[in-house]
Amino acid sequence: MSNVETLATHRTQGGTLRYCRHDSASTGTPMKFTMWTPDGEGPFPYLVWLSGLTCTEDNFTTKSGVYAHAARHGVAIVAPDTSPRGEGVADDPAYDLGQGAGFYVDATQAPWAPHFKMYSYVTQDLLEAVDGAFPLDPARRGIFGHSMGGHGALTIALRNPELFKSVSAFSPIVSPLNCPWGEKAMTAYLGPARAAWWAHDATALIEDGAGAAFDEILIDQGLADSFLENQLKPQLIEAAAAKAGRRVTVRRQDGYDHSYFFIATFIGEHMAWHAERL
Amino acid sequence: MSNVETLATHRTQGGTLRYCRHDSASTGTPMKFTMWTPDGEGPFPYLVWLSGLTCTEDNFTTKSGVYAHAARHGVAIVAPDTSPRGEGVADDPAYDLGQGAGFYVDATQAPWAPHFKMYSYVTQDLLEAVDGAFPLDPARRGIFGHSMGGHGALTIALRNPELFKSVSAFSPIVSPLNCPWGEKAMTAYLGPARAAWWAHDATALIEDGAGAAFDEILIDQGLADSFLENQLKPQLIEAAAAKAGRRVTVRRQDGYDHSYFFIATFIGEHMAWHAERL
Numbered sequence: 001m002s003n004v005e006t007l008a009t010h011r012t013q014g015g016t017l018r019y020c021r022h023d024s025a026s027t028g029t030p031m032k033f034t035m036w037t038p039d040g041e042g043p044f045p046y047l048v049w050l051s052g053l054t055c056t057e058d059n060f061t062t063k064s065g066v067y068a069h070a071a072r073h074g075v076a077i078v079a080p081d082t083s084p085r086g087e088g089v090a091d092d093p094a095y096d097l098g099q100g101a102g103f104y105v106d107a108t109q110a111p112w113a114p115h116f117k118m119y120s121y122v123t124q125d126l127l128e129a130v131d132g133a134f135p136l137d138p139a140r141r142g143i144f145g146h147s148m149g150g151h152g153a154l155t156i157a158l159r160n161p162e163l164f165k166s167v168s169a170f171s172p173i174v175s176p177l178n179c180p181w182g183e184k185a186m187t188a189y190l191g192p193a194r195a196a197w198w199a200h201d202a203t204a205l206i207e208d209g210a211g212a213a214f215d216e217i218l219i220d221q222g223l224a225d226s227f228l229e230n231q232l233k234p235q236l237i238e239a240a241a242a243k244a245g246r247r248v249t250v251r252r253q254d255g256y257d258h259s260y261f262f263i264a265t266f267i268g269e270h271m272a273w274h275a276e277r278l
Numbered sequence: 279m280s281n282v283e284t285l286a287t288h289r290t291q292g293g294t295l296r297y298c299r300h301d302s303a304s305t306g307t308p309m310k311f312t313m314w315t316p317d318g319e320g321p322f323p324y325l326v327w328l329s330g331l332t333c334t335e336d337n338f339t340t341k342s343g344v345y346a347h348a349a350r351h352g353v354a355i356v357a358p359d360t361s362p363r364g365e366g367v368a369d370d371p372a373y374d375l376g377q378g379a380g381f382y383v384d385a386t387q388a389p390w391a392p393h394f395k396m397y398s399y400v401t402q403d404l405l406e407a408v409d410g411a412f413p414l415d416p417a418r419r420g421i422f423g424h425s426m427g428g429h430g431a432l433t434i435a436l437r438n439p440e441l442f443k444s445v446s447a448f449s450p451i452v453s454p455l456n457c458p459w460g461e462k463a464m465t466a467y468l469g470p471a472r473a474a475w476w477a478h479d480a481t482a483l484i485e486d487g488a489g490a491a492f493d494e495i496l497i498d499q500g501l502a503d504s505f506l507e508n509q510l511k512p513q514l515i516e517a518a519a520a521k522a523g524r525r526v527t528v529r530r531q532d533g534y535d536h537s538y539f540f541i542a543t544f545i546g547e548h549m550a551w552h553a554e555r556l
Binding site: 010011012013014017062063065067068222224255256257259260261262264265268 | 289290292340341345346537538539542546
């Protein structure tokens with residue numbers, strides 16, 4: 001049985017958007033997410049959106065313009081928060097560690113290990129909750145995300161191709177092994193032994209042949225993104241894909257930055273791309 | 279000459295979005311607005327968006343999804359802040375008075391009179407600034423807004439039909455004379471003598487024959503809007519229009535509330551409606 005509580009409901013784009021909360025066994029905390037479904041009985045194909053650093057379940061929900069496109073394709077959308085939160089949950093004053101920065105891993109290190117289990121949360125608790133509470137078709141499920149959430153979408157899909165039929169990303173961190181954001185977060189959550197990081201590095205996973213069932217992985221990257229050179233480095237996953245004979249399409253968008261103004265511009269094309277595959 | 283300063287620029291929907299600041303002679307303060315223009319030389323037809331209570335220039339900019347539609351029609355969009363702000367500017371702890379709640383009037387009462395000149399700001403300083411700084415066609419200018427900003431769009435257009443070719447609104451306050459928000463704000467800004475309020479009441483202006491040049495005024499109103507019965511009362515402007523032989527189309531949208539999720543759903547239809555007239 002589902003323990004999903006609906007906190008608020010809005011009609012939008014000919015469907016229903018809900019702000020929800022449920023208890024996660026993985027994080028040991030309440031977790032929030034938004035869920036949009038088209039009108040009708042379903043079951044609907046659906047996409048899981050994973051957000052980036054500092055975001056909650058609200059950013060994508062209010063800023064991406066996704067629901068107009070979701071309505072066109074009859075695809076439901078779920079967007080969870082990016083970390084456990086609240087009293088008794090560890091945090092760090094930096095924007096790129098702790099609450100709002102879960103990095104979609106299961107932490108093994110103090111003080112993060114008790115609650116920072118975002119990998120298990122997304123792959124188990126969240127999917128079980130929404131599949132139980134809404135008219136969704138688990139056999140037609142895709143995943144996408146932005147930045148840290150692009151990293152989450154890629155690594156979670158590559159490791160769980162049985163759960164997802166399609167995966168795409170906007171300006172993802174393609175290799176936490178090779179950028180300051182990744183090095184800091186993986187060290188904190190998983191410890192300094194880099195071997196433990198590989199399972200959470202999309203580029204390394206491609207090199208190792210994970211997720212070969214995906215016919216294509218679609219990535220959009222803005223060329224005016226201030227994080228492009230030091231943090232995102234899409235050329236790393238392109239090189240790994242070329243070596244492994246895999247199709248990873250990186251579209252470089254002139255003039256676009258790291259913001260939701262970039263995401264909103266190309267979200268319709270991602271929705272159409274996923275809809276073809278779901 | 280224009281004194282517009284660009285604070286930030288984002289590429290979005292195949293055009294350029296700028297966050298801007300300029301000095302307003304009317305308010306005696308710096309004022310902020312956003313400006314989106316399509317690519318190309320212009321001059322572009324454009325729409326002025328006026329936001330509702332508590333909003334800044336940012337809400338419509340990030341949440342409405344308007345630029346995808348603006349790009350389709352080749353129409354530029356300017357969205358100003360809803361009041362003067364900053365040190366030395368009067369304020370009130372309530373959300374519906376003072377900063378964030380300018381109501382698009384020129385205040386005559388203390389402590390508001392020195393800076394709360396939003397009617398003059400929108401009709402003079404803002405238009406002069408954007409016409410001077412961007413490739414816009416002042417002869418093809420429209421205006422729209424939401425709630426308090428719907429009131430602003432309607433009253434400003436009805437009193438200045440030479441400035442605007444089209445006007446529409448989402449869930450507007452159609453008669454400040456006849457609702458608690460209006461009574462509170464007009465009393466504070468214009469004083470208790472209700473005669474001074476008439477020039478800022480869209481329903482009264484329609485009754486008096488103002489803005490007869492507009493072939494139609496389009497209004498969308500959600501039926502699940504919690505402000506509908508006590509504050510918005512679209513039946514008042516409908517009755518005035520019927521009596522005056524004017525065409526005011528109020529579309530009542532089942533299930534939709536007062537939020538940007540409602541605006542985002544119908545913004546494309548408003549853009550198409552304005553584009554036909556510009």
